[in-house]
Amino acid sequence: MLGVTVGVLVLVWLERKISAAIQQRIGPEYAGPLGIIQALADGIKLFLKEDIVPAQGDVWLFNIGPILVLIPVFLSYLVIPFEYNVILANFSIGVFFWIAVSSVVPLGLLMAGYGSNNKYSFLGGLRAAAQSISYEIPLALSVLSIALRVIR
Numbered sequence: 001m002l003g004v005t006v007g008v009l010v011l012v013w014l015e016r017k018i019s020a021a022i023q024q025r026i027g028p029e030y031a032g033p034l035g036i037i038q039a040l041a042d043g044i045k046l047f048l049k050e051d052i053v054p055a056q057g058d059v060w061l062f063n064i065g066p067i068l069v070l071i072p073v074f075l076s077y078l079v080i081p082f083e084y085n086v087i088l089a090n091f092s093i094g095v096f097f098w099i100a101v102s103s104v105v106p107l108g109l110l111m112a113g114y115g116s117n118n119k120y121s122f123l124g125g126l127r128a129a130a131q132s133i134s135y136e137i138p139l140a141l142s143v144l145s146i147a148l149r150v151i152r
Helices: 002-022 038-047 059-079 094-102 105-115 119-151
Strands: none
Touching: 002 038, 059 094, 059 105, 094 119, 105 119
Protein backbone atom coordinates (compact mmCIF):
# COMPACT_ATOMS: atom_id res chain seq x y z
CA MET A 1 0.00 0.00 0.00
CA LEU A 2 2.86 2.34 0.76
CA GLY A 3 4.34 1.65 -2.68
CA VAL A 4 1.07 2.60 -4.37
CA THR A 5 0.86 5.84 -2.38
CA VAL A 6 4.44 6.79 -3.21
CA GLY A 7 3.87 5.86 -6.85
CA VAL A 8 0.79 8.08 -7.07
CA LEU A 9 2.64 10.97 -5.44
CA VAL A 10 5.51 10.60 -7.91
CA LEU A 11 3.11 10.47 -10.86
CA VAL A 12 1.30 13.60 -9.68
CA TRP A 13 4.64 15.37 -9.23
CA LEU A 14 5.79 14.29 -12.70
CA GLU A 15 2.50 15.37 -14.26
CA ARG A 16 2.82 18.83 -12.73
CA LYS A 17 6.46 19.19 -13.78
CA ILE A 18 5.82 18.02 -17.34
CA SER A 19 2.70 20.12 -17.83
CA ALA A 20 4.58 23.14 -16.45
CA ALA A 21 7.36 22.54 -18.96
CA ILE A 22 4.87 22.16 -21.82
CA GLN A 23 3.06 25.37 -20.85
CA GLN A 24 6.36 27.19 -20.30
CA ARG A 25 5.60 28.21 -16.74
CA ILE A 26 7.09 27.62 -13.31
CA GLY A 27 6.02 24.27 -11.92
CA PRO A 28 5.76 23.12 -8.31
CA GLU A 29 9.28 23.81 -7.14
CA TYR A 30 8.81 26.02 -4.10
CA ALA A 31 7.09 23.53 -1.77
CA GLY A 32 10.00 21.61 -0.33
CA PRO A 33 13.02 20.39 -2.25
CA LEU A 34 12.11 20.17 -5.96
CA GLY A 35 8.43 20.61 -5.06
CA ILE A 36 7.95 17.13 -3.63
CA ILE A 37 5.55 18.21 -0.89
CA GLN A 38 3.25 20.13 -3.22
CA ALA A 39 0.64 17.34 -2.91
CA LEU A 40 0.69 17.74 0.89
CA ALA A 41 0.19 21.49 0.51
CA ASP A 42 -2.73 20.86 -1.86
CA GLY A 43 -4.31 18.45 0.63
CA ILE A 44 -3.99 20.93 3.49
CA LYS A 45 -5.51 23.66 1.29
CA LEU A 46 -8.40 21.37 0.40
CA PHE A 47 -9.21 20.57 4.04
CA LEU A 48 -9.03 24.22 5.11
CA LYS A 49 -11.30 25.57 2.37
CA GLU A 50 -14.46 27.30 3.45
CA ASP A 51 -17.77 25.78 2.41
CA ILE A 52 -19.65 28.65 0.80
CA VAL A 53 -23.38 28.31 0.15
CA PRO A 54 -25.07 31.01 -1.96
CA ALA A 55 -27.19 33.39 0.11
CA GLN A 56 -30.38 32.92 -1.93
CA GLY A 57 -29.75 29.25 -2.69
CA ASP A 58 -31.43 26.18 -1.28
CA VAL A 59 -28.92 24.81 1.24
CA TRP A 60 -30.37 21.31 1.26
CA LEU A 61 -30.31 20.88 -2.53
CA PHE A 62 -26.92 22.55 -2.80
CA ASN A 63 -25.36 20.12 -0.31
CA ILE A 64 -27.18 16.91 -1.28
CA GLY A 65 -26.46 17.25 -5.02
CA PRO A 66 -22.75 16.36 -4.91
CA ILE A 67 -23.46 13.54 -2.48
CA LEU A 68 -26.04 12.16 -4.90
CA VAL A 69 -23.37 12.21 -7.61
CA LEU A 70 -20.68 10.45 -5.55
CA ILE A 71 -22.71 7.67 -3.92
CA PRO A 72 -23.60 5.87 -7.20
CA VAL A 73 -19.93 5.93 -8.18
CA PHE A 74 -18.97 4.14 -4.99
CA LEU A 75 -21.93 1.75 -5.27
CA SER A 76 -20.73 0.79 -8.74
CA TYR A 77 -17.69 -0.86 -7.19
CA LEU A 78 -19.95 -3.41 -5.49
CA VAL A 79 -20.48 -5.37 -8.69
CA ILE A 80 -17.02 -5.10 -10.26
CA PRO A 81 -15.14 -8.41 -10.08
CA PHE A 82 -11.66 -7.65 -8.79
CA GLU A 83 -10.44 -11.21 -9.24
CA TYR A 84 -11.90 -14.59 -10.10
CA ASN A 85 -14.79 -15.05 -7.62
CA VAL A 86 -13.80 -11.90 -5.69
CA ILE A 87 -16.77 -9.53 -5.85
CA LEU A 88 -17.79 -7.21 -3.01
CA ALA A 89 -21.51 -7.96 -3.43
CA ASN A 90 -22.40 -10.89 -5.66
CA PHE A 91 -25.70 -9.79 -7.17
CA SER A 92 -27.07 -11.99 -9.91
CA ILE A 93 -28.13 -8.81 -11.73
CA GLY A 94 -24.76 -7.01 -11.56
CA VAL A 95 -24.86 -5.21 -14.91
CA PHE A 96 -28.46 -4.14 -14.47
CA PHE A 97 -27.71 -2.89 -10.94
CA TRP A 98 -24.76 -0.89 -12.27
CA ILE A 99 -26.89 0.74 -14.98
CA ALA A 100 -29.71 1.53 -12.54
CA VAL A 101 -27.38 3.05 -9.96
CA SER A 102 -25.42 5.10 -12.47
CA SER A 103 -28.62 6.59 -13.88
CA VAL A 104 -29.10 8.53 -10.61
CA VAL A 105 -26.06 10.76 -11.28
CA PRO A 106 -27.84 13.29 -13.57
CA LEU A 107 -30.35 14.01 -10.78
CA GLY A 108 -27.52 15.04 -8.48
CA LEU A 109 -26.05 17.26 -11.17
CA LEU A 110 -29.39 18.99 -11.66
CA MET A 111 -29.93 19.37 -7.92
CA ALA A 112 -26.50 20.95 -7.41
CA GLY A 113 -27.09 23.42 -10.23
CA TYR A 114 -30.63 24.30 -9.16
CA GLY A 115 -29.74 24.60 -5.48
CA SER A 116 -27.52 27.63 -6.06
CA ASN A 117 -30.47 29.73 -7.32
CA ASN A 118 -28.33 31.06 -10.13
CA LYS A 119 -29.39 30.71 -13.76
CA TYR A 120 -25.84 30.13 -14.96
CA SER A 121 -25.18 27.43 -12.37
CA PHE A 122 -28.47 25.83 -13.26
CA LEU A 123 -27.58 25.89 -16.96
CA GLY A 124 -24.21 24.34 -16.10
CA GLY A 125 -25.91 21.59 -14.11
CA LEU A 126 -28.41 21.07 -16.92
CA ARG A 127 -25.58 20.81 -19.44
CA ALA A 128 -23.65 18.37 -17.24
CA ALA A 129 -26.77 16.23 -16.75
CA ALA A 130 -27.47 16.22 -20.50
CA GLN A 131 -23.88 15.22 -21.19
CA SER A 132 -24.06 12.45 -18.60
CA ILE A 133 -27.29 11.14 -20.10
CA SER A 134 -25.90 11.32 -23.64
CA TYR A 135 -22.93 9.19 -22.58
CA GLU A 136 -25.05 6.84 -20.51
CA ILE A 137 -27.59 5.84 -23.17
CA PRO A 138 -25.13 4.37 -25.72
CA LEU A 139 -23.12 2.77 -22.92
CA ALA A 140 -26.22 1.12 -21.45
CA LEU A 141 -27.42 -0.06 -24.86
CA SER A 142 -24.05 -1.59 -25.72
CA VAL A 143 -23.67 -3.29 -22.33
CA LEU A 144 -27.24 -4.57 -22.34
CA SER A 145 -26.92 -5.94 -25.87
CA ILE A 146 -23.91 -7.97 -24.79
CA ALA A 147 -25.68 -9.08 -21.59
CA LEU A 148 -28.74 -10.19 -23.53
CA ARG A 149 -26.55 -12.06 -26.00
CA VAL A 150 -24.76 -13.90 -23.18
CA ILE A 151 -28.03 -14.85 -21.50
CA ARG A 152 -29.28 -16.70 -24.60
